[in-house]
Amino acid sequence: MADMNPRLSDTSRFPDPVYKETVLRPLFDGAKGHHVEAFRQIDRAHLVMLVETGILDTGTAAKIAQALVEIDRDIDPSMLVYTGEVEDYFFLIEKELKARIGVDIAGRLHTARSRNDIDHTLFKLGLKQRIDALMVKARTLLAAMIDTAERNKTTLIVAYTHGQPAQPTTFGHYLSAAIEVLIRDIERFAEARRIVDLSSMGAAAITTSGFPIDRARVAQLLGFARAQRNSYSCIAAVDYTTSTYSAIELMFLHLGRLIQDFQFWTSFEVGQIYVPNALVQISSIMPQKRNPVPIEHLRHLASQTFGRARTMLDIMHNTPFTDMNDSEGESQGAGYEAFASASRVLDLLASLIGQISIDPERVDENIRRSCITITELADSLVRLEGLSFREAHEIAAATARSVVASKGDLPNHGFQPFFEAFRHSTNRDPQLDEPTFRKLVSPEHFVAVRKRFGGPAPEPMDEAISAYRQTLEAFERAASESAAREAQASTELNEKFTALTGAR
Template identity: 75%
Template sequence: MTDPRLSDSSVFPDPVYKETVLCPLFDGAKNHHVAAFRAIDRAHLVMLAETGILDAGQAGKIAGALEAIDAEVDPSTLVYTGEVEDFFFLIEKELKKRLGPDLAGRLHTARSRNDIDHTLFKLGLKARLDVLIGKAIALHGALVAAAEREKATLIVAYTHGQPAQPTTFGHYLAAVIEVLARDIERLFEAYAIVDLSPMGAAAITTSGFATDRARVAELLGFAAPLQNSYSCIAAVDYITSTYGALELLFLHLGRPIQDLQFWTSFEVGQIYVPNSLVQISSIMPQKRNPVPIEHLRHLASQTFGRARAMLDIMHNTPFTDMNDSEGETQSMGYQAFDSAERVLDLLAVLVAQIKVDPARVASNIRRSCITITELADSLVRREGLSFREGHEIAAAVARAVVASGGDLVADGYAPFLDAFEKSTGRKTAIDAATFAELVSPEYFVAVRTRFGGPAPAPLEAALAGYQTQGREFAARLQTLVQREAAAAHQLKQRFDALKGNA
């Protein structure tokens, strides 16, 4: 039997393979990774020259050819023809036109598409994380400013969808700030995993050439090279850490967004959205639709879903270099960043402009008797009762007020006197004025002075800490961005110096 390999006259690429795989990969590279390709070629060339693997004349000619390609070839206009396998080979083909195959081929000494690809993807993620972290920090600042502005503004806090206790809008926003701060920390942690260069791993095991991996990492703006060369081409935890952090960020942001949707409903109405963020119904002129909140909700869910899909794609893949983690997957992941940035920008603007409707808050507090918990607590402190007995008296008062459709402050004292005497067999020392103070929402908040509470002292201390935290976040990001800019400047200087040797 004849070996089929000996009689195979087919030519790569098969037309269907070209259209379904190679063309989309080429388009993804030209749309997303051109700048990273250029930086990698230059950094690798500088390293080859500095280590003596290429002499000055060779490096200078290659540098000049690379610059000519940049000037003469516009990637955005390229249409994939199948003449070369991918964007990498297109650049190599262009080099051969200008330098001949021998000199052009020397640029690829001691590297592989394996280490190039993962370096491309990491550079793409680093740039997007820079932007995303910056926008998350801006949202953090907007939330802190809103919490400072609303630190004394009463709202109804809900549990299980029902009015529970009064607090302040600033106290609520402070809780959101703390979760966001932890999510920002996760983004920085993900960045640190991305920030290790795979270049120099070559296909799997590095190279017999005396390359300098640390130098390439430095020129590309990485913190250091990733140590194990197998890990450079097999480990995808830089992907899972990034999209895991993104997934959690938008899972968490979706929850207060849902609260805002609920709180702006006609029936609750404790949050007012200004006209600039309201759309009017096309047929019902009375309707004010705060649709930006709906867009925030579904865009946060889209971001969460896209980030989760990236984790799903990595599931049960082999621990080796594989296409599952590469071009088309990376391009799909970038969509999560696109929707993420929209949510962060819009939410920061919304938080800066929404207001609490004090009349609706007061009405909802009155109708729901949510200050009654403090009456039970005060009976323990002032009358020496057990909490359970105080709770039962307070419950009887709340039932009576709700049944009469009354107001706890104005109508609760008589039921209180009756319930207290029936439960204890004695009269209370709490007069009507004191009772009115004890069941007021202002008093409820003011006495909750414990660490983390809504009273002025603990909340102001918390806000001061958040402000410091925001400044620290901004400084950390600035350090990363400045290091990347310095690396780009150094790479340009060293590359330009090579051209003088041509």
């Protein structure tokens, strides 16, 4: 005998208790924690639009508006406990509306919209807020880096390649390299925010609506730059999420490299960065140890941020091009953790960079021991002695080998080996005397002659610092303009909605 049709014999009731605890309760708790204000804004903007387009009459809208005000007054979302009586936070608000003004009137608020377009719009509102807060901190870090670079534009350091001392430069020049990367990272965030700043409202489930809705008006009232054009894209294209977390991923990958250098430079053997006592912890058993552990915290927090951002991209990988739960509540909530750790990194790094200094004695020692000014000797032999660069390079290399073997230093012990290597290679005496040799192999001279665009000499550094400050000012202006537009939208929405509450 065939089994009975399961549809006819199914007596179960929604929600299944395990589904309730593993899915619905976490989603409800996430919504009440992250998205309450966005729900409120969307309800109010949609209601104003329904009245302005004539889809709802003023009297009906007034009853809905007043009920929404009462719900805000009577319900503290933080105190809500999920019971399973409704599916999610959206249906809780609809249930409360029905209790206050009846099923017929309450249901009219949902005309020409869906949870699909609501969800993506409220996620975008949440991301915009978090991006803006994070970019305030990123600009603070950028300002701290520019200020520190300007203070240290003549402060000598050892620059490393492949983990070995390579050439002298300045701390300002080094930081300028990181500044330019951070500027590009902020620009990537600006582009991501431009994608986020497109309203999905009015797409409804997929294809918009037969009602004469005004999507641009809702976008305006919610503070978006404009409505996203294609309605399918509104509920399927999650590039607003992937672009945001890609920007986070890259920023903290790049900052992690800077942090790793700081860790190396504060080691006892290198010691060219000095971290002040306020940012140093002492060993619990070894009193001689100064541990600059904030740098370690920066490193692991940057890595956590990178990993959390990458998780968001992994979640979106190989998902269908449609509305789906993968991109919604729980995923968005998980992504917010990347913003939380990112904020900590930016605050701490800005503070650290503003306080660290270069130890000139350790830098001088490391420069002298490593012969890293020898490149300029080769360059000078080309200019002053008329040699080819390859021949000059061989003379300089022989000089460096001799100095290193004798455990001497280039300015004090390099002239005699240089003189001998020069005679051996050219069969003549050099025109350079010892005082000139000393000057040519000094780190100060090395930096001063590198006046080309982007170099460490004072002239290009002054031009670079000025350009960085102009870029920072442009970032600040753009942020202020965006904030002003959104504040104006918020004011208008509040005025329009308040007017409805008094209409009859």
